[in-house]
Amino acid sequence: MIRLSNVQKTYPARRGSEPHKALHGINLDIAAGEIVGVIGRSGAGKSTLIRCINLLENPTSGAVVVDGTDVTTLPKRDLPLFRRQLGMVFQHFNLLSSRTVYDNIALPLELAGASKAEIAAAVDPLLPLVGLDDKRDRYPAELSGGQKQRVGIARALSSNPKVLLCDEVTSALDPETTRQILTLLKDINKRLGLTMVVITHEMAVVKALCDRVAVMDGGVIVEEGEVAGIFAAPKHATTKSLLADEFIEFRAGTDANTADHNTDDNSSRQEG
Amino acid sequence: MFSTLAPIVLQATWETLYMVGVSLFLATALGLPLGVLLATSGRGELLEAPLFQKIIGPIVNATRSVPFIILAVAIIPFTRFVVGTSIGTSAAIVPLTVAAIPFIARIIEGAIREVDSGLTEAAQAMGARPLQVVTKVLLPEALPGIIHGLTLTAVTLIGYSAMVGAVGAGGLGDLGIRYGYQRFRPDVMAVVVVTLIVVVQAVQMFGDRLARKADKRNI
Numbered sequence A: 001m002i003r004l005s006n007v008q009k010t011y012p013a014r015r016g017s018e019p020h021k022a023l024h025g026i027n028l029d030i031a032a033g034e035i036v037g038v039i040g041r042s043g044a045g046k047s048t049l050i051r052c053i054n055l056l057e058n059p060t061s062g063a064v065v066v067d068g069t070d071v072t073t074l075p076k077r078d079l080p081l082f083r084r085q086l087g088m089v090f091q092h093f094n095l096l097s098s099r100t101v102y103d104n105i106a107l108p109l110e111l112a113g114a115s116k117a118e119i120a121a122a123v124d125p126l127l128p129l130v131g132l133d134d135k136r137d138r139y140p141a142e143l144s145g146g147q148k149q150r151v152g153i154a155r156a157l158s159s160n161p162k163v164l165l166c167d168e169v170t171s172a173l174d175p176e177t178t179r180q181i182l183t184l185l186k187d188i189n190k191r192l193g194l195t196m197v198v199i200t201h202e203m204a205v206v207k208a209l210c211d212r213v214a215v216m217d218g219g220v221i222v223e224e225g226e227v228a229g230i231f232a233a234p235k236h237a238t239t240k241s242l243l244a245d246e247f248i249e250f251r252a253g254t255d256a257n258t259a260d261h262n263t264d265d266n267s268s269r270q271e272g
Numbered sequence B: 001m002f003s004t005l006a007p008i009v010l011q012a013t014w015e016t017l018y019m020v021g022v023s024l025f026l027a028t029a030l031g032l033p034l035g036v037l038l039a040t041s042g043r044g045e046l047l048e049a050p051l052f053q054k055i056i057g058p059i060v061n062a063t064r065s066v067p068f069i070i071l072a073v074a075i076i077p078f079t080r081f082v083v084g085t086s087i088g089t090s091a092a093i094v095p096l097t098v099a100a101i102p103f104i105a106r107i108i109e110g111a112i113r114e115v116d117s118g119l120t121e122a123a124q125a126m127g128a129r130p131l132q133v134v135t136k137v138l139l140p141e142a143l144p145g146i147i148h149g150l151t152l153t154a155v156t157l158i159g160y161s162a163m164v165g166a167v168g169a170g171g172l173g174d175l176g177i178r179y180g181y182q183r184f185r186p187d188v189m190a191v192v193v194v195t196l197i198v199v200v201q202a203v204q205m206f207g208d209r210l211a212r213k214a215d216k217r218n219i
């Protein structure tokens, strides 16, 4: 479904900074229907990698093959059409504050020139799928973090994409809301057979959601394989230390469960 | 006395609203695209056009740094070319519009730059074309800020319109100068000042109300 071959990305120099090489030759194969995790610490290049898939960033070299086409060779005017095949979900939701839940979910279809009837036909079934039937005409400001992310997911699904790109989609949410969102994503993967690329810095997300995982450090994939195998026998130091973090977080979580809720100030209001 | 004054003040108020209304409309029509381009034409930005930015930016700044009354006098030949005369209410619309265009352009630019860049990115990820990002995302999200800015512009234009009144454009400023000052009628001056205050208040309240209605960020 997606194949990255020797993808390199160098951010050009800006005032006061050297050019920065964020990806050093990434090779990654993602089969249709699979959920692949990409885990790594902040600055490892995870966001750069996922943004190279839908060409929000243009790779400096290498090929990004989606559904048989090397999309790096597409002319600029064809990018919008290509991007409609991929849905993207963001850490900070990126919902339009001026649009209701329904109209946010409708936006990708509106951009594609769909009629009102086509939009209704696509959006109406998505509301119950993500558990937001009763929020249809609410604005994002009236929603909890978890609900906002449900809108983000529904919006990414509305143009009926083949692939869902998720960049740290639970990182702004508390643990309970995180669990609910991960369950939702897993459910969507099963029901719709969507291919998913999931960026995260938390092993727990990989464990709950992914079939395979690639561990990134310094712009390189240092280890890759089935999730169970990686968890049972981590080889690279980065993997081991990410797994160790998980253990510490788990311990801290049982001691000070309430502190975690600060990460999502709205979630206590209506999540459930 | 009041009965003779009322129609004159009413007429002058109408002239002021006409001058300000028309120039606000024209200046928005021209300043809006300019503001959008100022906000999005930088290198690597949505409607990348660095040359435009380099040329238009300084022109906008230059126009904004000329005091209004000087601008109004300096462009008299242009005004005469457009309207056929440089005197009267319609002629006053030209300098008012010219002064308001860069003002509005900067306001729109600022309001658009306030929009979270994550929204532009999300729209692009959905397959939005650059112009769609402008019309579907940037302008709707910037709307409360734009309305605030246009209200500010309207109030500023009311002040400016009083100045062009002094050079024979009619309106409340003209009335205040001719009757209140030149003919020693402090009662007329007082009525003009009070009317101006009321008009400005009304415009401000109306603008605030619209902006609040458009703003869905805090419900």
Ligand SMILES: Nc1ncnc2c1ncn2[C@@H]1O[C@H](COP(=O)(O)OP(=O)(O)O)[C@@H](O)[C@H]1O
Binding pocket: A011, A012, A020, A021, A022, A040, A041, A042, A043, A044, A045, A046, A047, A048, A049
């Ligand atoms: N637009 C950019 N310009 C310059 N450098 C960037 C840009 N985006 C990211 N980087 C740099 O590239 C590296 C990888 O960033 P990113 O892909 O965001 O990492 P991650 O998502 O894993 O935290 C970081 O060192 C970051 O500072």
Ligand SMILES: [Mg+2]
Binding pocket: A046, A047, A048, A168
């Ligand atoms: Mg990131």
